[in-house]
Amino acid sequence: MALPLYERRVKHFFISLTSLTMLIVFAFTLSISIGPAMLSPVKVFQAIFLKPFGHTVEGNVEVISMLRLSRALASLFCGASLALAGLLMQTITRNPLADPYIFGLSSTALTAVALGVILAPNLMVHKVYVVLVSFLGAMTGYILTLSLSKLGGGSSLAMVLAGIAIASLFSGVSHILLYIVQQVVKTPYVYMLMGSAATVLQRDLQFLAFPTMLLAVLTLAFFKPLNAYLYGDEYAKQLGFSPTLVRDLAAFVAALLTAITISFVGIVGFVGLAAPHIARFLVGSDHKFSTPITMLVGALITLLADIVVKLVSMFAGAVGELPLGVVTAVIGAPFLVYLIIKKVRE
Amino acid sequence: MRIIVEGLEVWYNSTQALRNVTFEVREGEMTYVIGPNGAGKSTLLKTIASIVKPRVGAVYIDGKLLSRLSPRELGKIIVYVDPQISKTIPSTVLEFLLTARYPHQNTLGFSMPRQDLEVIENVSKQLNIDHLLSRRLDQLSSGELQRVLIARALVQRPKVLLLDEPSAFLDLRYRLEILDYIKMVAKANRIVCIVAIHDLYLASLYADKVVVINNGEIVAVGTPGEVLKEDILERVYRVRISLLSINGRRVVIPLEPIERIGLR
Numbered sequence: 001m002a003l004p005l006y007e008r009r010v011k012h013f014f015i016s017l018t019s020l021t022m023l024i025v026f027a028f029t030l031s032i033s034i035g036p037a038m039l040s041p042v043k044v045f046q047a048i049f050l051k052p053f054g055h056t057v058e059g060n061v062e063v064i065s066m067l068r069l070s071r072a073l074a075s076l077f078c079g080a081s082l083a084l085a086g087l088l089m090q091t092i093t094r095n096p097l098a099d100p101y102i103f104g105l106s107s108t109a110l111t112a113v114a115l116g117v118i119l120a121p122n123l124m125v126h127k128v129y130v131v132l133v134s135f136l137g138a139m140t141g142y143i144l145t146l147s148l149s150k151l152g153g154g155s156s157l158a159m160v161l162a163g164i165a166i167a168s169l170f171s172g173v174s175h176i177l178l179y180i181v182q183q184v185v186k187t188p189y190v191y192m193l194m195g196s197a198a199t200v201l202q203r204d205l206q207f208l209a210f211p212t213m214l215l216a217v218l219t220l221a222f223f224k225p226l227n228a229y230l231y232g233d234e235y236a237k238q239l240g241f242s243p244t245l246v247r248d249l250a251a252f253v254a255a256l257l258t259a260i261t262i263s264f265v266g267i268v269g270f271v272g273l274a275a276p277h278i279a280r281f282l283v284g285s286d287h288k289f290s291t292p293i294t295m296l297v298g299a300l301i302t303l304l305a306d307i308v309v310k311l312v313s314m315f316a317g318a319v320g321e322l323p324l325g326v327v328t329a330v331i332g333a334p335f336l337v338y339l340i341i342k343k344v345r346e
Numbered sequence: 347m348r349i350i351v352e353g354l355e356v357w358y359n360s361t362q363a364l365r366n367v368t369f370e371v372r373e374g375e376m377t378y379v380i381g382p383n384g385a386g387k388s389t390l391l392k393t394i395a396s397i398v399k400p401r402v403g404a405v406y407i408d409g410k411l412l413s414r415l416s417p418r419e420l421g422k423i424i425v426y427v428d429p430q431i432s433k434t435i436p437s438t439v440l441e442f443l444l445t446a447r448y449p450h451q452n453t454l455g456f457s458m459p460r461q462d463l464e465v466i467e468n469v470s471k472q473l474n475i476d477h478l479l480s481r482r483l484d485q486l487s488s489g490e491l492q493r494v495l496i497a498r499a500l501v502q503r504p505k506v507l508l509l510d511e512p513s514a515f516l517d518l519r520y521r522l523e524i525l526d527y528i529k530m531v532a533k534a535n536r537i538v539c540i541v542a543i544h545d546l547y548l549a550s551l552y553a554d555k556v557v558v559i560n561n562g563e564i565v566a567v568g569t570p571g572e573v574l575k576e577d578i579l580e581r582v583y584r585v586r587i588s589l590l591s592i593n594g595r596r597v598v599i600p601l602e603p604i605e606r607i608g609l610r
Contacts (some may be wrong), residue, residue: 003464003468231433237417238421285437
C-alpha cells in the first residue's frame with residue numbers, strides 16, 4: 001500500500017502543479033488585458049509569453065501590456081509570499097487557524113512602516129529600508145502575540161484570541177498613523193491599509209520577486225524538519241531536529257515574507273489562511289509538496305482578487321479603486337467561518 | 347549493543363524523579379519496567395532517550411557516553427515511543443510514517459528512496475495498519491493510533507527501542523500480538539528493548555528481565571520468576587495480591603488495597 005499511495009501523492013502533486021500553473025497563466029493574461037483600454041487576451045499572451053520566441057505583436061498592445069505587467073507581477077508574488085507566510089505560521093504554531101493577518105503580524109508591520117514614514121519621510125524612496133522597518137514590525141507582532149498567548153495558557157484558542165487583540169490594537173494605531181502620513185505622502189491612506197497592487201513600480205519589483213523566491217527555496221530545503229515539527233517538540237527532537245531552531249527560523253522567514261508584502265501592497269488578509277488549507281486538501285501536509293502548491297494557490301487567489309478590483313472600479317465608475325484587501329476579505333472571511341465551525345467544534 | 351545506566355538522578359525543578367538508578371541491559375533482552383503511577387518509569391525511558399537530562403549520572407551505549415552523541419546520531423540509534431503526538435494539522439498515517447525515515451536520509455535530500463517505502467510497507471503489513479495508511483491521524487481510534495505509533499518506532503529501525511505503555515488502548519489480541527512481534531523483532535535485529543508497562547501479566551509473559559521501580563528508586567531486578575513475588579509487589583503497589591500458576595507462569599491477581607482510600 002505504501003508504494004502506490006506515495007506514487008499517487010506524487011502524481012497528484014504534478015497534476016496540481018501543472019493545472020495551477022496553467023490557471024495562473026490564464027489569470028495573469030486576463031489581468032493584463034483588463035483595464036481602461038481593453039486588450040485581446042490572445043494578443044497579450046503573445047506579447048508576454050511568446051516574445052522570447054521572436055513573436056511580435058502590434059506596437060500599442062505590447063506597450064500597454066508592459067505597463068500593466070508590474071501590477072500583475074506584484075499581485076502574483078505578494079499572493080505567493082503571503083500564502084507561504086501563512087503555511088509557515090500554521091506549521092510553527094501547529095494551529096490551522098494561524099495566518100500573518102489574524103496573528104497581528106500585518107498590523108504591527110504596517111504600524112512600523114507608518115511610524116517610519118512619519119519619523120523619516122525620505123525612507124519611502126528606498127524600498128529596502130521600508131522592507132527592513134516592516135520586518136522589525138512583523139517580528140515584534142509575532143513575539144507580542146506569542147507571549148500574550150503564553151500568558152493565556154498557550155492553547156490554540158488563546159493564540160487566536162491573542163492575535164485578534166494584537167491585530168485590532170495595531171490596526172487602530174496604524175489607522176491613526178496613516179491618517180497623519182496622508183499629509184506627508186499625498187495618497188489616500190486606505191490603499192496602504194487594505195492593500196493595492198496598482199502603485200507598485202517596476203524598478204522595485206526585484207525586491208519583491210527575488211526575496212520571495214529565495215525564501216521559498218529555503219523553506220523547501222528544510223521540508224524535513226518542518227514535517228517532523230508538525231507532530232510535536234519531543235517528536236522533532238527525537239528525529240534529531242531542534243524544535244526551537246525550526247520554530248525561530250520559520251518565524252523569521254514568515255515575518256520577512258509578511259514584511260515584504262506589507263511594504264509593497266499593504267495589508268491583504270486571508271490569503272495566508274486559505275491557501276495552505278486548499279494546498280493540503282490537494283496534496284496533503286508534507287511540506288515537500290504543500291510548499292510550492294500553497295504558493296501557487298496564493299498567487300492565483302490574489303491575481304483573481306486583483307481582477308475583481310479592476311472590474312469593480314471600471315463598472316462602478318467611482319473615484320479611485322477598491323483596495324485589494326477588501327476583496328480578499330470578502331472571499332476569505334467566510335472561509336475562516338467555515339474553519340472555525342469545523343475545527344473549533346472538535 | 348548494550349546500555350549501562352549508572353547512578354542516574356533526575357530532578358524536575360525541586361522534585362526528584364529518579365534517585366541513584368543503576369542497571370544494565372543487553373541486546374535481544376526484553377526488559378520490562380514496572381512500578382506504580384509516578385514511580386519514574388517514563389522519566390527513566392525519557393532520560394535514556396536523551397529527552398530529559400539527568401542531574402547526576404550517565405547513560406552509556408556500547409561504552410559511549412550518551413550525552414556525547416549528536417542529535418542526529420541519537421535519532422538513528424534510539425527511539426522512544428511517545429504516547430502523545432500533536433495532530434492538530436491534518437496529516438495522514440503515511441505522511442507520519444515517512445518522517446520516521448528522516449534520520450537515515452540526507453536532511454536536504456528530496457528523493458524518497460524506494461527501500462524506505464518498502465520498510466514502511468513491511469512494518470505496516472505486520473502490525474495490520476496497512477489499510478490505515480491513507481487515513482488521517484485525527485480520525486483513528488486510540489487502539490489504531492497506538493499501533494501506528496509503534497509502527498513509527500519500528501520504521502525508524504533503531505538499535506534501542508523504548509516503549510512507554512505499548513499495551514494501552516489495545517484489545518486482548520493486539521496486546522499479545524504486538525508485544526510478541528516486538529520481542530521477535532528485538533531478538534532478530536539484536537535490538538535493546540525497554541518497555542514500561544502496567545500490565546504485570548504481559549510482563550511475566552514477554553520479559554527476560556523485570557525492573558521494579560518505586561519513588562524513583564530500583565526496588566528489584568531479575569527474571570519475572572524472581573521479581574514477581576508477593577512481598578515485593580505488595581510493598582510497591584500497596585495491594586494484597588495472590589499468585590496463581592498457569593502454564594508454569596506466575597499470574598498476579600490483585601485482591602484488595604492494603605489501605606482503603608478515606609479510612610487512613
